[in-house]
Amino acid sequence: MNDRIARAALTRLFDSxxxxxxxxxQALGAYAALRVATGAQPPHTFRHISDEDLNDGLRRWAQRLPDVDAERDLATIERLGGGFLIPGDEHWPAGLDDLPDAPYGLWYVGNITQGIPAIQRMAALTGSRDSTNYGAAVTGEMAYGLAQRGVCIISGLAYGIDAHAHRGALSGFTGDGPATIAVAAGGLDRVYPSGNADLAAAIRANGLIVSEQPPGSAPTRHRFLQRNRIIAALAGVTCVVEARWRSGALNAANHAESLARHVAAVPGSVHSANSAGCHRLLKEGTAALVSDAAELAELLAS
Known part of the structure; x- marks a missing residue:
């Protein structure tokens, strides 16, 4: 219990x-690290932490201390019908352990009864918020086809490709395991964007919404980029369906590549700015070219 409470506190005290x-x-464990960070235990010399870095950290964390109340946050997530997973829990997703900056824990709401599938049974579909009709159709078909094969779809609950991925997964869900998992950039006490509230409710009923951020946390641009590493770590393949040249979706692909996960991209029209990022991944050799659910399933199986 000390470890769970400490990790819950650390999600509010430490930035990812x-x-x-x-x-x-890493040096002390979550409970002792929290005691040092809050001043409850005097700091000492650490082999991999300079005195300067530690003092800077102590000053930074002191500003956040008034907001730290792990028991309050745990009670809030329980009221929302969720919980807080930590390493060692039955449903902790092992894929997160491959991250060099793994979350201290994972807040969730939704149906956890069947757990979180292994990475070989999860595919991430992501891309532009301003998706075209082509991107929406391809995403929906892929998500539906993968769901029919028992593959869980991961995305970020954003407008555009993300939303089409979740909806396709829900429509193709066979009842085996979670249909889809949404990784949020902020606290789970509110849905962002609010226009996807109905979609979020459907995901909670047949899947999960997860976040490394405690309740009440705002979804900032930095946190959107950081949550992409969680999407990549949970999935055996990350597929970018549509993305502009500098799209944030490419960030998820880069994380997947760094974790030695499969990366895929869907080709589009050479005249479409929404496919420029996909073509960039293909040209650089980062991504495999895919056009349907069967080809993504083959990558997962390899």
């Missing part, structure tokens, strides 16, 4: 890119 905080947890 806080290398000093991460090193502290």
């Amino acid at each position: 890119q806080d290398s000093t905080g991460w090193a502290l947890v």
